[in-house]
Amino acid sequence: MLLVNFPSIEGCRRLSEEFKAAFMKDFRSYIRYPAWLIGDLVSTPLWYFFFAVGVTLFAPTTQTSEYHGSSFFFFGFIFIVLFSTIIWGVGQSVRNEQMAGTLEQFFLAPANRLTLIMGRWARIFVTDLLVIGYTAVLFRLFGGGPLPLYEPALFAFALGLFEVGSVGFGVLFAGLTMKLKSYTTLSNLIFFGYMILTGALVPVNVIPLPYRYVCLVIPFTYFIDLMRHAALLTPTILPESLEYLTGIIVAVIMFLVGLITFNWIEQDARVRGSIATN
């Protein structure tokens, strides 16, 4: 069901229509509640400001040319925003339908599950870009320093890998919400684990050694490292070409594992009759 109709032209056309419909449905829900937009525009820069001011206390009192803390930290903020999309956007999409009592209609529709979830992802991704851009303007206005992007094409490629892997992870998580009802605690723990252990906010090489091994087995560490390398020319963990190859393989594996797991959980939930249980 997940990959239905995909190879044919008709299938592709149908997929694009489903995607557009799913995107518009989520977009309409979003703009129906202006508080969501206001919340995004206020909360996201505040999170950044909250941490940035705290961290500034540790910075040298006289700034040197080698000091790239603010831009490094700003990119960390971007990585966190993107991941939060996956956890609370893609991951929670099924749970939201379940809570609203519309999950059965969602699953009964003659449409591809993945396309419906991707529609939600796309809407949140667009909103994220808006919020990141808006925060970047505030960052510059308040004297936050330069925000370099030395290799834009490579950055876009690394971002693409991040998104492919993340969507797989998000879909897997969306499936888990059909099994686990106490979703919030798990999502919070994963989110904070991500912030601390993937090198989003600090370079992996400053993380103490026993924990660094954990960082190195988390796929997101490499996506983040590649994006930061492309943006700020920081050194990569692995040799550059090897790290890109690793990133591609890991992203594809995460995507496939996410799809297969989601499919399996959905089938299991159908058999047990637990799809609508909330």
Added chain:
Amino acid sequence: MVSGIKGTFGVLAAIFWKGMKHYVRYPGSLLIYLMLPFLFTMMILGMGSFIGGGNAVFNFAARTGSSNVLVYEMLGGAVWMTSWVVVEDVGVALRDEQMKGTLEQNFLAPVSRFTLLVGISLTDIAITTVIFLVVVGTTLAFTMPGAYLGFFQAFLMLLIGLIPLFGLGFFFSGFVIKFKEPYIFTQMVNLIFGTLTGTYYPVTILPYWVQFLSGVLPQTYVISNMRQIILANQSLVNLYGSIFILLALAVVYPTFGYLVFKKLEKDASVTGELSKY
């Protein structure tokens, strides 16, 4: 209407235990409250160490006057988490009842609204006490084991600071019933509190106009006084000026919060907003 000391205490006890049962039934939320101050502090320390390098603590001390980074940050984090609990619980409690369809039963019960709100707040006194004991107690036990007197005074400081905070909770409670969307609202409020009250930095580094806003929030005084008590060996007596301000806020905020709550509740009952979600 339930009246008299015995009747009122009975109602308060019932609401208190109802709230406690929720926490026992869903321990994950308390676990998150206990973990967040540690997680946030770890992140700040990690990023700070990276940015400041070998001089990170020296730079921190130059700006804050204290080289005990861990205790300084954990005190702020613990107080922030207590205000988080109050906003999430008192502010959203009635909205939750609205979502479950039980708000009307609560409001039809022969209990005054004030008793209802105070009952919800009592649960939070217990929860914030647990947070304080675990977060600050653990930190001090490992870093400053002899500071038990300061620990006790800091706890008293927290209790004084909770009274105006509950007043803010009453205000949010009415606001949320009227305008819905509690979770976006509480997230914004929690962040504004965290940013303005000097959770991880002294408010003196903020612009003057922001410091003015910080000055009307009770947590600003609680955090600052706790740091003075534990890190600078001050006593509650020496800090009478800010304690006096806190006591004044403890009168102003609950009064103001309850009046706003009553006004918004009355409006909502006229327009039929109470049953809408």
